[in-house]
Amino acid sequence: MERNLHRQLANMKKSLFDQGYLDHEQFTQLEELQDEANPNFVEEVVTLYYRDSARLIQNIEQALEKNPLDFAKLDNYMHQFKGSSCSIGARKLKNECTQFIEYCKTGNGEGCKRTFQQLKKEYSSLKKKLEHYFQFARQVGPLEKACRPK
Amino acid sequence: MGSGSSSSSSSSGTAPNLHVLAVDDSHVDRKVIEKLLKISCCKVTAVESGRRALQYLGLDQLDGDKSPVEFDGLKVNLIMTDYSMPGMTGYELLKEIKGSSRLREIPVVIMSSENILGRIDRCMEEGAKEFLVKPVKLSDVRRLTDFILQGDEDHQKVGSRKRKLWDVPRSWFSTSCQ
Numbered sequence: 001m002e003r004n005l006h007r008q009l010a011n012m013k014k015s016l017f018d019q020g021y022l023d024h025e026q027f028t029q030l031e032e033l034q035d036e037a038n039p040n041f042v043e044e045v046v047t048l049y050y051r052d053s054a055r056l057i058q059n060i061e062q063a064l065e066k067n068p069l070d071f072a073k074l075d076n077y078m079h080q081f082k083g084s085s086c087s088i089g090a091r092k093l094k095n096e097c098t099q100f101i102e103y104c105k106t107g108n109g110e111g112c113k114r115t116f117q118q119l120k121k122e123y124s125s126l127k128k129k130l131e132h133y134f135q136f137a138r139q140v141g142p143l144e145k146a147c148r149p150k
Numbered sequence: 151m152g153s154g155s156s157s158s159s160s161s162s163g164t165a166p167n168l169h170v171l172a173v174d175d176s177h178v179d180r181k182v183i184e185k186l187l188k189i190s191c192c193k194v195t196a197v198e199s200g201r202r203a204l205q206y207l208g209l210d211q212l213d214g215d216k217s218p219v220e221f222d223g224l225k226v227n228l229i230m231t232d233y234s235m236p237g238m239t240g241y242e243l244l245k246e247i248k249g250s251s252r253l254r255e256i257p258v259v260i261m262s263s264e265n266i267l268g269r270i271d272r273c274m275e276e277g278a279k280e281f282l283v284k285p286v287k288l289s290d291v292r293r294l295t296d297f298i299l300q301g302d303e304d305h306q307k308v309g310s311r312k313r314k315l316w317d318v319p320r321s322w323f324s325t326s327c328q
Binding site (some may be wrong): 029030032033035038040041045046048049052079080082083084085086088089 | 176177178179181182186187189234263264284285287288
């Protein structure tokens, strides 16, 4: 029974990788940092990410309402956001950030706004999926090193 | 290298615990780098800005470089700093450290999410030990800590994957797009 739950959890994670939400290498790297002292390290990092980035998202939102747009500021905010998103392995989000930064470079305000709407959707969607994943992971309990899938 | 205990506060008694000063304005990145270092058996002090780093190192004094007697932090064996930070960049922090006779021997590693040749060159010219492209991996940290424990000479021999970028002739890059 327990192995079945672990397999379900592994499948959830695999689906996040396959659908491109998460970067396999980075997310796995984070999971490898978990140990008995910090069994929920990844969840803590992700929670921290969503807490910190909420402020950034708000700043970008406000900056996008200004006229004319301050592309240097937007670029700066987005670089910060991209950095943290990379750190947690958020692949789709990272790509949206890259796109946004490109639009900043060319001074394309409409492009920025459009990309940002898409980015917000990705951001919320990933949050829900990760919340669900971590909730399930807590129920399943810590994996024994012996049966941790490689 | 010591027992692979995740707790870094208690010394293993055999291998010395390196003390690393990590500087990054991103809370998320600070948390991750701290964990990477602790797992590699290092003591970690993580601060969020170049200013705070200089304060910790006893450099941020109005009348210049204070003597070690005034410095109450633990001896630092390695500094890992993010490049892009508000206020003082990692590059500026690097310059401050290399400009101090007391601190210039401490290896400084720059971390950046952007792989920009000019940036890398500038940092290496200013005396950075290494330039790591984020996200930083456990293998990067382990290589660094090994090098510090073994000494400089060994590191010269070990090829750094991250540095391959400028082993390639510069002309090759002028034709490739940004």
